[in-house]
Amino acid sequence: MTSKPLILDVDGTFLRTDMLLETFWSAMGCAPIQALKLVVTHFTDxxxxxxxxxxxxxCRVDLMPVxxxxAELAAQAAAQGHEVILASASDTSLVSALARHHGLSDRIFASDGMKNLKGEAKAEALVAAFGTRGFHYAGNEAxxxxxxxxxxxxxxxxxHPAERAxxxxxxxxxxxxxxGWSWASLLKAMRPHQxxxxxxLLLPIIAAHNFGLSALLPVLLAMVSFSAAASCIYLVNDLLDIDADRMHPTKCxxxxxxxxxxxxVGMAAMFALAVIALGVAASLNMAFLAVVSVYMILSLAYSLKLKRMRWVDIATLASLYTLRVVAGAAAAEVYVTGYMLVFIFPVFVTLGCVKRLTELTLATSDExxxxxxxxxxxxxxxxxxxxLGMFGALLVFFLYTFTDQARSxxxxxxxxxxxxxxxxxxxxxxxSLGYKGKQDYDPIVFAMRDRHGISLILFTLTLMFYAAGLFQNAFGF
Structure with missing residues (x-):
């Protein structure tokens, strides 16, 4: 290299992110209605x-991944006496803050609210400042x-082979x-382990002792729909929480x-997953489609606002888990008792508290x-x-044992x-494990991996199946 300045594109080059999309999702987290209005009003500008x-x-430009x-190329160029300048189609306020934070040149090239500095517009500005071939340039797109x-x-x-040639x-x-990016990263963001x-969704057919294919197959399809819906919302949640995640010891x-x-890429996947979730739901029945729609709307409300509200967040988490039980009943078209729902809800209130207890125990400060x-x-x-959730769940279960349905x-x-x-x-x-910080950040995922806990669940199911006479009918004892 000569003494010519090194010009760095920002989005996808110096940063492993896109500032426009970062600001959109940050604005969605702060003021979603205003953010959407801005997109509609100024989409062509x-x-x-x-x-x-x-x-x-x-936006926290200091947290954005470099x-x-x-960065190493920029440091080498600076050490050799080259001026390292950011040139971006992102807004000048963000690019200036980014340059200051990383100790780069105060001279920047960026969009200013009037001119979008991208492609030919950026080339014209740089040639005007430094002349043709008067600078070195790093970029990432065609x-x-x-x-x-x-x-x-x-x-x-x-x-980019064609451009390089x-x-x-x-x-x-x-x-x-x-x-670039990998499909493995997209799969990880979708959180299939969840x-x-x-x-x-299987609980209603288990409780109804309906184990036929006519009930099981719709529920399996329903699980596909809910999996796609959940992944869609996880992508939304991660985009809304991007700054908070960057400050977290593991979520970063x-x-x-x-x-x-x-x-x-995440936004495109989000749209595709929503289509799959609602499409599969519509193929089953309207009741299940309604439940999936309510689940996605409530999940979106949780991501946008409710998760920041004390106690409301836990009640919302419990409701989202309970909706899965309702969804299973709607898909299989079996009756789910009020007792089951009233029992399930405090169980999930307890698990919601466990989730927060785990996070707080593992936190490094009292903030x-x-x-x-x-x-x-x-x-x-x-x-x-x-x-209280534990006591409420056990009380409801005890009262259920005296109902006519339970006796039947x-x-x-x-x-x-x-x-x-x-x-x-x-x-x-x-x-207890949540209070001691010995759990995963998600109690349901932890429960499915906890051998001692699984043993207790299987023992419970064994007792209930025996009480129902299912083992006697199946095995003759």
Whole structure:
């Protein structure tokens, strides 16, 4: 390289993210209605859209993930006396803050609310400032070809073979740095391990002792729909929580927070998953479609607002789990009793408290959790609410044993009373482990991996099946 300045594109080059999309999701978290209005009003005027979103959003440019290879290249260039300048189509307020934070040149090139500095517009600005081939340029997209052809040395983040060949033929020295994303990162962001929660859809047919294919197959399809819906919402949640995740000791490794997965890829996947979820739901029946729709709307409300509200967040989590049970009944078209729902809800209130207890116990300070309404001093209140949830669930279960339906389905009533012991033991174990910080951040996922807890659940089911006479009918004893 000569003494010519090194110009760095920002989105996808210096940063492993996109500032426009970062500001959109940050604005959605702060003021969703205003953010959507801005998109509709200024969609065709990108410079204005970027400026307005930057004003509305509360973006932390200091947390945005930097491409290590590009950062090293910039450090080497600076050490050799080259001026390192950011040139981006993102808004000037964000690019200036980014340059200051990383100690780069105060001179920047960026969109200013009037002109969108992308492609040819960026090339014109750089040529006007430094002349043709008077600068080196690092970019990552084919649209950067407009700038590359006027630059001297060219740096590509992710290979573009056709552009690279054309530039080399024109006498440019081209350096290719690794970039791009992987399907594994997208799969990780979708959190398929969370699909285990959808076993809750099987509860209604188990409770109704309906094990035929006519009931099982619709429920399996329903689980596909709920899995797609859940992944869609997980993507939304991670995008809304991107700054909070970057400040978290383990969540900072999530694909969006770390920059391993581009936001635009996540948004495309989000749309596709929503279509799959609602399409499969519609193929079953309208009742199930309604439940899935309510689940997605409530989940979206939770991600946007409710998760930041003390106690409301736990009630919402319990409602979302309970909706899975309702969904299973709707898919299989079996009756679900009010007692089951009233029993399930406090169980999930308890598990919601366990989730927060685990997060607070593993927290490194007494400050409120990022994006949540709790701090470590709230652990005792959460423990009390978890205890009330345990008591409420066991009381409802006990009262259910005296109903006509229970007597009809479970002739050996006293075994139901015995089953309350492992149920209570399992709940106590979950609360105790959460309070001690010995759990996963998601109690349901933890429960499905906990051998001792699974033993208690299987023992409970064995007692209930025996009380129902299912073992006697199946095996003759």
């Amino acid at each position: 990108r410079a204005q859209l970027k400026s307005k979103l930057a004003e509305l959003a509360d 491409d290590k290879n590009v 649209v950067d070809m407009a700038v590359w052809k006027d630059a001297d040395d060219v740096i590509m983040v992710q290979d 054309n530039l080399a033929a024109d006498g440019h020295a081209v350096t290719v740095l690794p970039g 699909y285990v929660k959808n076993v809750l 490794r999530r694909p969006f927070a770390s920059g391993a997965l581009p936001i635009k 409120r959790l990022p994006g949540r309404g709790y701090g470590r001093p709230d652990r005792s209140d959460l423990l009390n609410v978890a205890g 389905l479970y002739p050996t009533q006293w075994l139901l009373w015995v089953a309350m012991l492992p149920i209570g033991g399992w709940l106590f174990r979950m609360v």
